[in-house]
Structure formats: C-alpha cells, structure tokens
Amino acid sequence: MTNEEILRLSASELASVIREGSVSSEEAARAYIEAIKAEDGKYNSYVTVCDDAIEEAKRIDEGIRSGEIDSPLAGVPVAVKDNICTKGILTSCGSRMLSNFIPPYDATVVRKLKEAGMVILGKTNMDEFAMGSTTETSFYGPTVNPHGTGKVPGGSSGGSAACMAAGLAPLSLGSDTGGSIRQPASFCGVTGLKPTYGTVSRYGLVAFASSLDQIGPIGKNAEDCALLFNIISGVDDRDQSSTESDKVDLDKIKNFDVSGKKIGIPEEYFGEGIDEDVRARVSEAVRFFEERGATVEKFKMPIIDYAIPTYYIIACAEACSNLSRYDGVKYGFRPEGVDNLMDLYIRSRSEGFGMEVKRRIMLGNFVLSSGYYDAYYNKALQAKALIKKAFDEAFEKYDVVMGPVAPTTALNMGESLSDPLKMYLGDICTVLINIVGLPAISIPCGNDSNNMPVGLQIIGRHYDEETILGFAASYQRG
Amino acid sequence: MEITPELVGYLEKLGRIRLTPEEEERTQKELGSILAYIDKLGELDTAGVEPLSHAFGRTNVVREDAVLNGDMQDLILANAAETKDGAILVPKTVE
Numbered sequence: 396m397t398n399e400e401i402l403r404l405s406a407s408e409l410a411s412v413i414r415e416g417s418v419s420s421e422e423a424a425r426a427y428i429e430a431i432k433a434e435d436g437k438y439n440s441y442v443t444v445c446d447d448a449i450e451e452a453k454r455i456d457e458g459i460r461s462g463e464i465d466s467p468l469a470g471v472p473v474a475v476k477d478n479i480c481t482k483g484i485l486t487s488c489g490s491r492m493l494s495n496f497i498p499p500y501d502a503t504v505v506r507k508l509k510e511a512g513m514v515i516l517g518k519t520n521m522d523e524f525a526m527g528s529t530t531e532t533s534f535y536g537p538t539v540n541p542h543g544t545g546k547v548p549g550g551s552s553g554g555s556a557a558c559m560a561a562g563l564a565p566l567s568l569g570s571d572t573g574g575s576i577r578q579p580a581s582f583c584g585v586t587g588l589k590p591t592y593g594t595v596s597r598y599g600l601v602a603f604a605s606s607l608d609q610i611g612p613i614g615k616n617a618e619d620c621a622l623l624f625n626i627i628s629g630v631d632d633r634d635q636s637s638t639e640s641d642k643v644d645l646d647k648i649k650n651f652d653v654s655g656k657k658i659g660i661p662e663e664y665f666g667e668g669i670d671e672d673v674r675a676r677v678s679e680a681v682r683f684f685e686e687r688g689a690t691v692e693k694f695k696m697p698i699i700d701y702a703i704p705t706y707y708i709i710a711c712a713e714a715c716s717n718l719s720r721y722d723g724v725k726y727g728f729r730p731e732g733v734d735n736l737m738d739l740y741i742r743s744r745s746e747g748f749g750m751e752v753k754r755r756i757m758l759g760n761f762v763l764s765s766g767y768y769d770a771y772y773n774k775a776l777q778a779k780a781l782i783k784k785a786f787d788e789a790f791e792k793y794d795v796v797m798g799p800v801a802p803t804t805a806l807n808m809g810e811s812l813s814d815p816l817k818m819y820l821g822d823i824c825t826v827l828i829n830i831v832g833l834p835a836i837s838i839p840c841g842n843d844s845n846n847m848p849v850g851l852q853i854i855g856r857h858y859d860e861e862t863i864l865g866f867a868a869s870y871q872r873g
Numbered sequence: 874m875e876i877t878p879e880l881v882g883y884l885e886k887l888g889r890i891r892l893t894p895e896e897e898e899r900t901q902k903e904l905g906s907i908l909a910y911i912d913k914l915g916e917l918d919t920a921g922v923e924p925l926s927h928a929f930g931r932t933n934v935v936r937e938d939a940v941l942n943g944d945m946q947d948l949i950l951a952n953a954a955e956t957k958d959g960a961i962l963v964p965k966t967v968e
Contacts (some may be wrong), residue, residue, distance in 0.1 A: 424918070499948030592928060606927070635934040635942065636927075704914040707907070715888060722889075724963055726952035729907050736888075742908050745891045753892070754903060757884040764887065776924030781917070783928060806958055832928035857929060 398426040406471050406565040408617040413459065413470035419469030420459065423565075424452035424514045427472050431563045431792050438539045440548075440558035442477045443485050444517040454516045459512065467575060467622050467645075469512035476555050477518040478525055479610065479671055480599035480650025481505050487520040488601045489533035489551075492721050492728045492747035502599020502758045503634065504568060504610050504627045511626045516564055519554030523749045524718070525575055525603045527551050528818050529811050537808060542584060546805040549579030556583040566614050566623050570600055570609045573706055574800070574825025577837035580613050581800035581850025584839040586867065587613040588620040593638035593860050594623075596631035604713035605636070608704075613860040617838065617867035621648055624860060642724035643861045651865025657793045661696035664798030674845035677799045678841035680851040692793070692834060698785045699827065701778050702833045703819055708762050708775035708825035715759025721747065740762065753817065784832045791854045795866055799824050800850035824852060825842030834860045838867045874912055875904040 396419050412418045428448055435441050445451075452472075469541030475481060478488045481497035483506075487493045494853065501509070501608035508515065516637025523532045530538040538553040540546040541561040544737045547558040554577035559567055569576040571589040580587025588611045595610045602608065612623035631637045660681065665674050685691045721742025723729040730746050733739040748756070762771035789796055801821055811818035828835045833854055840851040851870070855863040881901050887944055892900060946959065955962035 465899045491945070496952055497948075499952070507887065593931070606939070622895070632936045635936070636931070699919075701914055701917050704911040707911060708914070719889075723954065725949075727960055729954035733964055735968050739964055740889045741891050746887050749889070753888070753890050753896075756888040756890065757881075757900065758904060758907065760884050760887040761880075761908075764883075771911070773924055774917075774919060776926065777922040778914060778917055778920035779928070780922050780925035781919065783925060814908055815903055819907065821908075825888065830928070 398429065402430060402562050403424040404565065405547070405615045406468060407622055409565055409697060410468050410471050418450040420455045420514060421449060423470065424448045424472050424516070425815040427516050427564065434561060435563055436466055437559050437629060438503045438541055438561050439536055440520055440538050440554040440561060440563060440662035441517040442487055442489070442520050442535050442554070443685055445484065445515050445570050446775070448472065448514050448516050455512045455514060455831070464512035466511035466626065468566070468626060468847050470514070471565055472514045472516045473506065473623070474516050474519050474555060474663070475507055475556050475566035476552050476567070476802070478570060478601040479505060479520055480570060481518065481613065482514065483722070484518065486518065486601070487534065487678050488525070489523045490533060490748065490752070491534045494534060494728065496502050496726055498599070502595035505599065507627050513626070513638050519552070519558055519567060521554055524601070524752050525570060525572055526714070526751050526755055528574070528578060530554060530651045530807065531808065532749055534749065540583060540805050542716055543805065543845070545808055546809070546847065547808050549582035549805060551575040552613065555580045556580050556587065559583065559585040559613055559615065566612060566619055567656055568610060568627070569613050570608060570610050572603050573710060573829050576611050576613060577800050577835060577850065577852060578822070580837040581839070581848065582671065582805040584848030585866065586616055586620055586839070587611065587837045588624060588860070588864070589828065589835050590624060590628065591640065591834040592862070593636050594628045594640040594858065595718045596630055596637045598632040600715040604710040605717065605794045607710060609829070615862045617836065618645065618648060619720070620836070621645060621864045640858050643864060647861060648868045650867045651871050653684045653866060656689045656795070658684060658689050658691045659789050659793030659796045660691060660700060661694045662693050662797065662799060663696055663699040668823070669799060669802045670804070670843065673799050673803060673849050675802070676841040676849040677797070677851050680798055680870065684866065687869070691837070696785055696789070696791065698778070699780050702782070702823055702827045705775045705778040705782065706822065706830060707758065707819060709779070709830065710787070711755045712761035712763050712772050713759070715763065717751070718756055723747070733867055734770035751815065779830050782827055786833065787829050794862055796854040798852050798854040801825070804843045804845070804847035805851055833857060834863060836867050838870060840870070874908045876901050876908065
C-alpha cells in the first residue's frame with residue numbers, strides 16, 4: 396500500500412490490514428510522521444511530534460506477530476491532546492506555565508493506549524489549559540482549520556480535531572469540559588464523542604473543572620470512536636470519580652436500527668441566535684432518522700437559557716481552585732530573579748498564564764468569594780439540579796435528544812479574542828451536557844453556504860454510549 | 874453587579890496575579906460584561922431547590938491506602954526550576 400492509501404483508511408480499516416499483515420504498524424507510523432512533517436506547518440495542529448513513534452511501532456509489530464498484543468486497534472497510530480500526561484514527553488497544556496513540563500508518569504488513558512498496542516504520534520495543540528473555544532489562546536500559536544484558511548478549528552481540542560481533518564492522524568484523544576471535543580469536531584467535519592462522566596479515568600488529565608472534564612475520542616466515524624472508547628474506558632483506582640461501565644458492542648452499533656426509536660428536539664436549539672444554515676442541515680439530519688422510522692417530537696427546555704451562566708460559574712470556580720497549584724515551586728514556569736516567596740508565586744502566575752486563564756481564575760475567585768458565594772456558586776448548583784431534572788424528564792420520553800453542536804460554523808480567526816463573552820455564548824448547545832455528565836456525540840451533517848462543516852449533536856442517557864454511537868453509525872452508513 | 878477597580882485589585886490578590894494597568898482596565902470591562910450576562914441566573918426561580926454537587930449522586934469512594942507509584946525522585950526533581958541535594962529550592966522564607 397502507498398502512504399496515500401494508508402492515510403485514507405479509517406482506524407478500523409487500518410487495524411484490519413495490520414492484523415492481516417499487508418501493512419505493518421511501522422509503515423503506518425512512518426506514513427503519518429512523514430505527512431505531519433510535510434503538512435502540519437500549515438495547520439499547527441501538533442505541539443510535539445514523537446520521532447520515536449516509528450521505533451515504537453516496530454516493537455508493536457513484533458508484539459502483534461508474537462501474539463503478545465491483541466487488541467482491535469493494535470498497531471494504529473493515535474494523536475493525544477497536550478493536556479494528557481505522557482511520560483517523558485512534553486505535556487504543555489498549551490501554556491507557558493507548563494512549557495517545560497515533562498511528566499514522570501503516564502495518564503491512565505495513555506497507559507491503556509500503549510497496552511492496546513497503539514502508537515502515539517504526538518501531542519496536539521489546544522487552548523491554554525483547555526480554556527477557549529477556538530485554539531487561539533495556545534502559547535504555541537493558533538491551529539488553523541483545514542477546511543478554510545482564516546477559520547478557527549474550534550476548541551479547546553482544536554489540534555486533535557484539525558489533525559483528523561487534515562489526515563494527519565487516524566484517531567485522536569481530546570478532552571471535553573463544556574464542548575471541547577464536540578465543537579472542534581463539528582467545526583472540522585469529524586466525529587467526536589464526549590463520554591458519560593466517569594466512564595474514562597481523568598488520572599493524568601491536567602485538571603480544568605474536575606466535575607465537568609472528560610476525555611474522549613475523535614475519529615473519522617462513529618465506529619472508530621467506539622473502538623477507541625472501549626480501549627480507554629473503565630474504572631480506575633486512581634480516579635475516584637471513575638465508574639464501571641459496559642463496553643460498547645460494535646456489532647450492535649453496526650446493525651443499529653433507528654426505527655421505533657424516539658428523538659426529542661429542544662425547541663430552544665433551533666431558536667434565535669442559531670445560524671440558518673446550521674438549522675437547515677441539522678433539521679435535514681433529523682429528517683434522515685424520521686424517514687427510517689424514528690419518531691421525532693419537539694419539546695420545550697427553557698432551562699437552556701441559563702446554561703451559559705451556570706456553566707461559567709461552575710467551571711471557573713473549579714478552575715481557580717485547580718490552578719492554584721501553579722506556584723513556580725515544584726514544576727512549571729518560574730521567572731528569573733525573584734526576591735521572595737510571594738514574589739515567586741505572583742510572578743510565576745502572572746508571567747506563566749495567558750489572559751484568558753487569568754480572567755477565568757479571577758471570575759472563579761469572584762463567584763466563590765465571601766458575600767457572592769450564595770448569589771453565584773450556590774445558585775449555579777441549584778440550577779444544576781434543575782438542569783438534571785429537565786434532562787431526566789426528557790429521557791423518560793425519548794431515547795436521544797438532538798440538536799446542533801454550535802450555533803454557527805467555524806468563526807474567523809481573531810473574532811473571539813476581542814470579545815470573550817461572545818465566545819462564551821457560542822457554547823450554548825454543549826455545556827448543559829457536561830453539567831449533568833451525559834454522553835453526546837458530534838457528527839458532520841453537511842456544510843453551510845461557505846462550505847464549512849456543520850455538526851449534529853446526539854445526546855444520550857447516562858452510560859448509553861451505544862445508542863448515540865448507533866444513531867451516528869446509522870447516519871454515516873447512509 | 875458593577876466591577877470596580879478595587880474589586881479587580883482584590884481578585885488579583887486572591888488569585889496571586891498581577892496585571893498591568895492596561896490589563897486591569899480591560900479586565901474591569903470584560904468581567905463587567907460577563908457578569909452582567911451571568912446575573913441573568915438571578916431570574917431563575919430556585920426556591921427550595923437543593924444544590925446538586927455530583928450529577929448522579931456518587932458520594933465518598935475509598936480505596937486501599939497502597940503506594941502505587943515507584944521511586945521517581947529524579948524525574949520529579951527534573952521538573953523543578955532549582956534543586957539542591959535532592960530538594961527543591963525556593964527563595965529564603967525566614968529573615
């Protein structure tokens with residue numbers, strides 16, 4: 396097979412030719428590393444490229460031949476978001492603060508990738524500390540959307556989505572705190588799964604908002620995402636919020652029948668502020684399921700109006716606590732010539748963090764500070780209870796809830812940096828899902844009039860990844 | 874909620890962050906517009922609603938108190954800016 400042919404294969408196809416022996420893991424890794432070196436200058440989707448990937452792939456080839464490695468994705472390369480710790484490999488989180496951080500350990504998901512015989516190609520670019528929706532706040536410069544020059548790839552997992560769209564990885568891992576897998580997948584025209592909270596261990600994921608953060612796969616299709624999800628999921632003693640969950644049954648996904656299934660459509664997801672093209676493409680995708688026997692019903696979910704305030708209060712409150720660990724002492728950025736300990740803390744943080752991170756730390760400290768706690772943080776936790784109630788009621792009636800992933804397609808670069816509130820408002824369709832820990836998938840469903848991809852979001856019940864992956868796979872089969 | 878320069882200064886202090894005067898001015902405006910939007914949450918009727926922490930009711934989880942990590946002193950110290958004799962150096966804390 397030529398390099399070009401290898402790069403065109405889905406992850407499951409690549410795994411099967413590697414299993415058959417017609418392509419080696421080494422050839423696959425070499426094809427991708429060469430492509431990244433030749434092409435990624437245009438996109439900046441990787442922060443670090445792992446030159447030893449080819450050597451690693453040789454070892455995996457031996458393991459496959461000896462029968463020691465036997466997993467559905469054995470030998471397949473994978474890109475990993477740069478907020479997931481990789482032993483001995485820079486894990487920068489897109490920040491100057493961690494621009495010299497070499498983790499002494501692997502995140503649980505990375506250990507699982509390695510055990511499954513997958514080859515890490517490199518670490519992908521992201522918004523600093525995953526705070527952003529455009530991958531423009533990275534210390535390593537912005538990532539460019541392969542579908543349109545001058546367009547953002549979305550964020551914060553912009554590198555993990557852009558490298559997929561550019562054909563520079565067959566699979567990648569992202570993390571999703573308020574839409575950071577789904578929205579870049581939508582902007583870049585690829586498939587991204589945000590799993591149920593707790594199904595994938597967060598051990599070794601640099602913490603942003605611990606009650607919302609979740610690692611998940613980005614792939615060429617739902618089947619690839621399902622295969623990678625099965626590898627990374629599972630309870631982990633090192634993450635007390637992780638939970639036992641069933642593996643997804645690939646046969647059930649491949650043969651998933653939508654007829655008789657019930658789809659709920661929140662009217663608010665098709666209201667004011669949602670682009671006309673986005674509404675049209677998403678409605679067409681919903682019609683696809685209807686034509687195949689699913690029933691579709693609109694319903695009201697007025698709590699959506701309070702999604703953004705609730706999310707930003709909870710996310711910033713948790714972020715300011717999580718980021719208090721960066722003090723320039725044990726690891727991370729430390730400036731030269733500090734006078735005393737307080738100066739060390741303040742200068743390390745002031746010079747190590749970018750503006751968006753500082754803004755969220757300050758917002759978080761504000762909502763938690765004495766005198767404001769009840770009006771903001773506690774109020775947000777009450778809103779969270781009401782959001783959960785709204786989804787519980789919806790899932791009594793429907794098997795899945797559908798809507799757009801984002802109100803628009805990819806924005807122009809620079810647009811959001813000047814107006815943070817506008818960027819926050821773009822998260823309206825995704826943040827609720829993190830607040831209540833539900834699984835949701837983003838799949839491409841056509842383009843807008845500028846030829847930029849639109850994403851359909853399919854939201855499922857807790858631990859029911861199988862149904863949303865089944866819906867996604869059935870749409871992608873056509 | 875009005876964001877005053879004093880409040881910005883207080884939040885810098887809480888977060889151990891020092892902004893330049895230009896950044897302070899910009900932050901005052903941006904936090905002002907963000908909070909004006911967030912204040913919308915005040916309209917939501919939450920009377921009698923219990924605040925929810927874990928989304929599906931998971932509470933204390935315990936595990937065996939076992940050491941899982943091996944000795945990696947060198948790897949850990951390699952990430953510190955300054956070290957001496959196996960310890961991390963910081964500026965003098967006691968005069």
